[in-house]
Amino acid sequence: MSHPDQSYDVVVIGSGPGGEGAAMKCAKGGKSVCIVERQPSVGGACTHTATIPSKTLRQVIQRIVERRRPPAVFGAHDPVPSFPDLTRAAASVIERQVELRQGFYDRNRVRVLHGTASFSSPTTVRVEHSDGSSVLLHAGVVVIATGSRPYHSPDVPFDHPRIFDAESILRLPETPSSVTVYGAGVIGCEYASICRGLGVKVNLINMRDKLLSFLDDEIIDALSYHLSDQGVVIRHNEQIERVEARERDVVVHLQSGKRVKSDVLLWANGRTGNTDALGLEQIGLQPDQRGNIPVNEAYQTALPTIYAVGDVIGAPCLASAAYDQGRFAGTHIVEGRLSHKLVRNMPTGIYTTPEVSSVGRTERELTASRVPFEVGRAHFRHLARAQITGQTVGMLKLLFHPETLELLGIHAFGDQASEIIHIGQAIMTQEGAANTLNYFVDTTFNYPTMAEAYRVAALNGLNRLS
DSSP: OBOOOEEEEEEEEOOSHHHHHHHHHHHHTTOOEEEEESSSSSSHHHHHTSHHHHHHHHHHHHHHHHHHSSSOTTSSOOOOOOHHHHHHHHHHHHHHHHHHHHHHHHHTTOEEEESEEEEEETTEEEEEOTTSOEEEEEEEEEEEOOOEEEOOOTTSOTTSTTEEETTGGGGOSSOOSEEEEEOOSHHHHHHHHHHHHTTOEEEEEOSSSSSSTTSOHHHHHHHHHHHHHHTOEEEOSOOEEEEEEOSSOEEEEETTSOEEEESEEEEOSOEEESOTTTTGGGTTOOOOTTSOOOOOTTSBOSSTTEEEOGGGGOTTOOHHHHHHHHHHHHHHHHHSSOOOTTTTTOOEEEOSSSOEEEEEOOHHHHHHTTOOOEEEEEEGGGSHHHHHHTOOOEEEEEEEOTTTOBEEEEEEEETTHHHHHHHHHHHHTSOGGGSBTHHHHHSOOOSSOSTTHHHHHHHHHHHHHO
16 A cells, blocks of 8 residues: 655655754755654664663663772662663663654654655655555655664574674673673673673673774773773684584684683674665665765765765764764755864764773874874872762873974773763864863863863873973
């Protein structure tokens, strides 16, 4: 059964951060907008299977870890919840997020259709509903924001009950005694930290010689040390040879000859763009081998009336970046201009325990570019606020030009790192003399706060120049 054809100025496929950003910008710009979401609720993988649930799990575990820390000010320790308990806690957050986002669409008169979208032509999208009915949407412009899913190696039996990816792990029926995480990227490190917080024995298999090589080397070393100190066994420079899935456990055979046995395997090795069901071959668009769609600086594909944003175009694969990309694409659709103001100095947040965040360039990048720099550090153990909360692990690191004092990079490791980073980000976006170390020296910070780390680090850096 087919419904009558419908026409819109803009059709957005996918309601994650990228789709939401594009839909909201276009709707507020006076365009008629329809958003197509294949799941029963809006929000995309960010809300349902990735960012929101994993960060909720991490927050609950963080509270448990804090209450374990002596002295036991709060009395008896809380019992450690099971993994299903944690996912139920996440479900309530997901429900509130869905309600909030659906409200955005309702208030801005954005039509939401639930079903699977595919192209019939560059300006026509067919939506297949779960009841077998369909509708054709005619669009002036289409925005592809279908996101990504965990990459599945064809040699790994993902249908086995002891093998999970970063989405199916949320359906883990019970807390295992041990887990092997294959892939030490952001997702792998975050889940290794979550599982260790639950008291699970963790093997973290890294294919490279360092964790998260895009970070500053000093921060990488600190993260590696603290994960190891918490009990995570990290194995660098390893490649998988085969997976042996058994009734009671999983054995990962590595090319080095090692055999790593655990209750479950969490495969966290890359992601794939959700493009296989879009019918791109019908319109002459060709994604790469990981399902990502090439775009230009305006987020247009090879067909100018079709845009793509978010994880489906590849790196950086951040929810924050996807939302901005959606807004930038929407600006180009509505106003015909590029709007890249926020692309420079985009922060990275990694929700391990302790968490990591950075913005700007690393020491390695500055050295390779032959840019002179000096370093200012503030160790959290010296801050009154950190001593009060007991969260004394970590540091704030400022990289700056020794002559102009221009901020070149900011790197934080420890409690509230992903919040603290935005103070430095705001200063780095300023032009000329406003973007210097002097701001932190001359500004009065509330005391005691974690933000005071900026003043401490700035003074530490200036002292190195004298």
